[in-house]
Amino acid sequence: MNRKEKLTLVKNSAANVARGGASALVALVLPPFLVRLMSPDSYGVWSLVLQVSLFVGYFDFGIQTAVGRFVAHANEKGDTESRDRITSTAFAALSVAGALALAGTLGMVALLPHIFKQMPGALVGDARIALLLVGGSLAIGLPASVFNGIFVGIQRYELPAMVIGGSRITSAIVVILVLRSGGTLIAMAVTVATCNLAAYLIQYLLYKRFDGGTRISCSLVTSAAGRELIHYCISLTIWSFATLLVTGLDIALVGIFDFSAVAYYTVAATLISFILGLQNAIFGMLIPAAAVLDARGSTSELGSMLVSATRFGMFLLFASGVPLLIAAGPILSIWVGPTYAVHASLILRVLVVANIIRLSAVPYAMLLVGTGQQQLVTVSPLIEGFSNLLISVVAGYKWGAIGVAVGTLIGSTIGILCNFAYNMPRSTRIAASRLNYITEGYLRPLICVSPFLIVYVFCHLFRALDEVTEFRCLLIAAVLTIALVWRFGLRQVERAKALAWVGMGPSTREGAETL
Secondary structure (H helix, E strand, O other): OOHHHHHHHHHHHHHHHHHHHHHHHHHHHHHHHHHHHOOHHHHHHHHHHHHHHHHHHHHHOOHHHHHHHHHHHHHHHOOHHHHHHHHHHHHHHHHHHHHHHHHHHHHHHHHHHHHOOOOOHHHHHHHHHHHHHHHHHHHHOHHHHHHHHHHHHOOOOHHHHHHHHHHHHHHHHHHHHHHHOOOOHHHHHHHHHHHHHHHHHHHHHHHHHOOOOOOOOHHHOOHHHHHHHHHHHHHHHHHHHHHHHHHHOHHHHHHHHOHHHHHHHHHHHHHHHHHHHHHHHHHOOHHHHHHHHHHHOOHHHHHHHHHHHHHHHHHHHHHHHHHHHHOHHHHHHHHHOHHHHHHHHHHHHHHHHHHHHHHOOHHHHHHHHHOOOHHHOOHHHHHHHHHHHHHHHHHHHHHOHHHHHHHHHHHHHHHHHHHHHHHHHHOOOOOOOHHHHHHHHHHHHHHHHHHHHHHHHHHHHHOOOOHHHHHHHHHHHHHHHHHHHHHHHOOHHHHHHHHHHOOOOOOHHHHHHHO
C-alpha cells in the first residue's frame, strides 16, 4: 500500500472505532440506569424485545456488505456502470426484504406469549406493542443500509459512524429520560423507533450529498446484477444464519428455559457485545482494503495482512477480555449492583472465554469478504451454529442460563478448529500458511499473556496466597506480560514505528529504512 492508502486505512479505522465506541458507550452507560429504574422482569422483557427485533437485521442477507465490496472493487476498476447496477438492484432487493421482515415481525408479535410462556402476563401486552414498534422501524430501514454500503465502498466510514453512533447515543439518553419520568416499555419503544427513522432520513440526505458518483435508480435494476448479488450473498446469508444460531438466539433461549435469568444473562452479554463491537469496528475497515489488494492480485500482501491483523486482534481480545475474566464480580457489582453480580459473574466468565476463541477469526472473515472468497467458507459456520444451538438447547433445558453460555463456548471451539483444518486451505487468494498463521497470529500473543494467566489460575485454583500477596504476584505478572508484548509480541519495525509515533525514536520512514 502507498502512503495515501495507509492514511485512508487509519482514517477508516478511526471512524469505525468511533462508531464502535459510541455503541460501547451506550452498552456500558445504559444498563446501570435500566437495572435501577426497572424490575428484573421488565428489564428481561425489554431485552427480549430488542433481541427479537434484531432478527430483522438478518433480512439484510449480507447485501450491505456486498454493496461496500462491489463499490470499492468497481471504483478501483473504473467500472461505474456495473457499480450503479449493483447498488440499484441491492436497494430494490432490500425493499422487498423489508416487507418480508415487517411480516415476520407481525408474526412474532402474535406468537410472543406462546414462545415465552414464562413471561409475566401483565407485561405481555406492552411487550407486543414494543416489539411491533422497534421491529417495524428496523424493517422500514432495511433499504437505507445500501447507503451505508456505498459510504464504505467509497471509504467514507465517518458518515455511517456519525449517523449510527449519534443515533444510538441519542436514543439511550432519551430512553433514560423516559424511564426517569415514569415511562413504560411502550414509551421506550417509541423513542427507539423514532431515533431509528430519523437516522434513515439522515443517511439518505448524506447519500444525496456524498454519493461518490454512485446512482440508485429503478431503471438500473437488472436480473444480471441480482444474480451477481445472490452469488455473492449466499455465503454471507449462511454466515448470518450461523451467527443467528450462535448469538442471536441466546437470550431468547434463556427466556424460554429460564426467564428469571434473562436480565442477568443480558448484562453479561452486553459486556461481551462491547468486545464484539470493538473487534468488528477496528477490523471492518479491512474489507475495502482487501478488495483493492485483491483487484491488484496481491496475494502475499493479503497473507501478511491476515497474520498481522490476527496477532493484533488477539492482543485486543486479551486486553478487553482478561480483565472481565479476572474481575467479573467486582466489575459487575460496580456496574449494575451486587445482586446482578452474584447471578451474572459465572455466565460472564464463560462467555468471555467463548468469545475470545470465536472472535479471533474476525480478521480472517473480513479478508474473505473483501476478496470475495466467503462462498468457500460455508460449512464451518453451519457446523458451529448448529452445534452451538443443539448444546445450548440441551444444556439450557438442564441447567438454565449457564447451560446456554456453555453451548456458546463449545460451539466456538468447534468453529475455530474447523477454520484451521478446513477453511484456510481453500482460501488460496490469501497467501498465508496455516503454520505461520497459528504460530504468529495465535501462539505469539498467547505466550505474551501466559505469565498473567498462569499466576491467576494458580491463585484461584489453589487459594495458596493471601490477598495482598496475590495482588503483588498479579502485578508482577502484568509487568512481565507488558514486557513480553513489547519485546516478543511486536516486531522490530513495529516497535520503531511505535517509538516514532510517541516522539521517542526516529521517524517511521527513517526507522523502516534503518531496519
